[in-house]
Amino acid sequence: MKRLYSEVVSSLRETRRTLASFVPFLRPRLRGMLLALVLLLLETGTSLAQPWPLALILDYVLGGKSLPGYVPRFLAGSGVLLAALAFLAVVVSGASRGISSLRSYLLQRLGQETVFDLRNALYRRVHELGLDYHSDRRTGDTITRVTGDVREVRTLLVDSVVEIGSSSLILLGMLVVMLFLDWKLTLLALLGAPFLFLAVSRYRGALINRMRTVRTREGAIASVAQEAITGIRAVKIFGREREELSRFRRESEEALRASVESAAIQARFGLMLGLVGGLGVALVVYFGARQVLAGAISVGELTVFVSYLGQFFSPMWSLSRQANQVGQSLVSAERIVELLDAEPGVKDLPGARPAPPIAGRVTFEDVSFAYDPQAGYVLDGMSFDVEAGSRVALVGVSGAGKTTVTSLIARLYDPQEGRILIDGQDIKGFTLRSLREAVTFVPQEPMLFRATVAENIAYGRPGASREEIEHAAELAGAAEFIRALPEGYDTLVSERGESLSGGQRQRISIARAMLRDSPILILDEPEAGLDAEVAGAVAESWRHLTEGRTTFVISHELRLAREVDRILVIDSGDIVESGTHEELLERDGLYARLYALQEPDVTWR
Missing domain, CATH: 3.40.50.300 (P-loop containing nucleotide triphosphate hydrolases)
Structure with missing residues (x-):
């Protein structure tokens, strides 16, 4: 029991921390929420009043009881009283339905507005987070958080909260009336309540675990679909349709299994609730009928009592169902909070200022960088200086770090060591927006x-x-x-x-x-995959494009290197050679060997 109490307390604390993250999205709708609360109170009152017209008809019209002294005399006739009570039943029922519809509309509107703000905040965060975050996560999972998980949180913040509030108020009102009518019967009806709360605490943890699996698997399903649809050309070319279907099926089976287990848990709980509720109604009807026969209560009062008891287990069932729904929605809430709380690895530093007009001189000073420090550095103490307006080719074998260099210039990542300067100023001192406006990529x-x-x-x-x-x-x-x-x-x-x-x-x-x-230009394999005629047209275009701009050209086509002002040869994360095409061929180093592999018939010595 002590362990169970500790788990419940810990779970409630975690739930409170999660829900607190959504307060800013609800605060602008506080007035609407208060109006919904007023409507909820009115709806509760009309719901509690619904069985009373029938009870009065049974006691004062059919049962022949004398009317209390405060009732107007013109209602003394049974026909007039019956008509008045029937009209009252219509008014109470209509008022209850009308208030319920108005409350439902208001909550739908508040919920959709909350979803709008939350989804926009999430999408903004997705764009604020850097490549370091997105490269470690599946795209489909992120999309699922912005779409499906937001809908679940809307259910949690609006529907579940109001449903729980409504059910709790109705339960409280019924309990007060039932205690007033007959406290012994009320206690008898509540005998099963402790078992229900114990069942809720027992099943809730298991249900949340299953729903975590379901939401994770749904994210994986979205990722598999997104990858296959985005790469549909490759799927068709390589004839991998069956394999993609199998991959999608495997992920779907995991989600199906967890969903079925979740449904089984809820079904077992529903069965238990039905048995306990049925037993409670049977006991109350039996002992209540004996109370009527003994003259302790009237038939109308027993009718109200039984009516309340029938409704009593309905809000209890609603509360238990909402407890399960809250458990499911909390899983989505946790996933959303995780995304909202994620901190960009690259962001504006305190005191960052807009970049001044940039000439385009780029300097690396002992720059070291690793995507994963445990896997080793991609760049290791790299230093170079590129004059403004010059064209530079970055050359090296695949994986040497060419693309990494250009990514660091635009601060898509930050180096672990060293500095990157533009026009002699550390780029970390510029705002990201102004820096990136000065850099253009042609991927x-x-x-x-x-x-x-x-x-x-x-x-x-x-x-x-x-x-x-x-x-x-x-x-x-x-x-x-x-x-x-x-x-x-x-x-x-x-x-x-x-x-x-x-x-x-x-x-x-x-x-x-x-x-x-922009003053700084980065061309990544500008002629890759193009035939000779098209490549020639593109080459002419990028000559116009690079004129007067500091240009970095990443290319495995070394013939392009002959048209730049300087070549930087990268190997093992550092610059191993630097010079013009002719100078590097004369040195007979790495560049000359790479060039010989592409142009075996060309001699330069």
């Missing part, structure tokens, strides 16, 4: 959105005029094919740009960078 796989061509080009600079968009497309060599599209710049691009060729997507991505016009 290997251009990310296009389901929007028009014009909107995709202007993605990096919202509000750009149509003339500016078209001028950027001209510079990127994209204007000709855009004009040939069905609706030109207003053509809707399919998700991820699947309706365009690789070269077209790349040129739209370059046009986006042209329009953004």
Whole structure:
């Protein structure tokens, strides 16, 4: 018993901490919640009054009891009294239904507004968190938190709270009336209550554990589906439909098993509640009838008592059901609080200021970085200095750290050691927004959105005029094919740009960078996957793009390195060679060996 008490207390404390995180979302709706409380009190009163017209009819119309002295004389006739009591029954029932409907509408509105604010806060947090957070978590699980878990929390914050309040008030009111009518019968009716509360405490922990599994598995299901649908081209090419179906089925089976176990727990609890409630009603009817025969209470009073008792177990069942629902919703609440409380690994430091106009000089001073410190450093004491406006190629074998260098420049991650400077100033002193406005990425796989061509080009600079968009497309060599599209710049691009060729997507991505016009530019494999003709057109576009900008080119195509001002060769997390194409070939080092592998027929010595 002591252990059970300790577990209950610990669970209540954790629940209180979780619920406290949602107070800011409820505070703006305090007035509406108070109105809902008033309606709840009125609804409780009308619910308690519903059996009384029938009880009065049984006692004073059918039973022939004399009316109390305070009742008006014009109601003394049985026909008039019957009509008045029938009308009263209609009024009470109608008022109860009307108040209930109004309360339901109000709570629906409050709940939806709360979901709106909570979902927006979660989505904002998703964008605030850095790549270090998202790389460790499955995308589908995050999506499930923002969608499904929010709906569960709405049930917890609005529906469950009000349902529990309503059931508790009705129970309290019924208990008071029942004690007033016959305290012995009331105590007899409550004999099963301790067993019900014991059952709630017993089943709640098991139910919460099952629901944690269900929510986790649902997140995994969403992730599997998201990965397969996003990569549907690869699934089709490699003929992996059956394997993807099997993977989805495995995750679904885990969720199904936990859901079935949860349903079984609730079914067992419902059976127990029905047996206890049925036994209570039988005892009350038996002993109540004997009280009527003995003249201790009237038939009408027994009718009210039995009516209340029948309803008494309904709110108790509702409370127990809501206890289970709260347990399920708390699992979702915990997952949401975990996301809301997650701290971005990269954020504005105290005193950070907007970056001044940037020329583009980039300096690394003894920079060391690891995605996972236990796995070792990706960059280890790297130092280099790139002049503003110069073009630099980052060269090295796969995994050498080329992309990591460019990610650190934009503070997608922060190094564990060392400093990164732009124009001689530590980039940690700038606000993230102003720093990233100074850096433009042209990724290997251009990310296009389901929007028009014009909107995709202007993605990096919202509000750009149509003339500016078209001028950027001209510079990127994209204007000709855009004009040939069905609706030109207003053509809707399919998700991820699947309706365009690789070269077209790349040129739209370059046009986006042209329009953004930032002083620092990063090109990641600008010609990867393109045929010679398209690659030549793209190369001409990025020559225009890089003019006057500090440019970092990541490329395995070393022939591109001949067109930059300087080549940085990265190996084992550090710069091992630096110079022009000709200088590095003369040194006969790592760069020369890599170049020889790509151009075996070329001699340079």
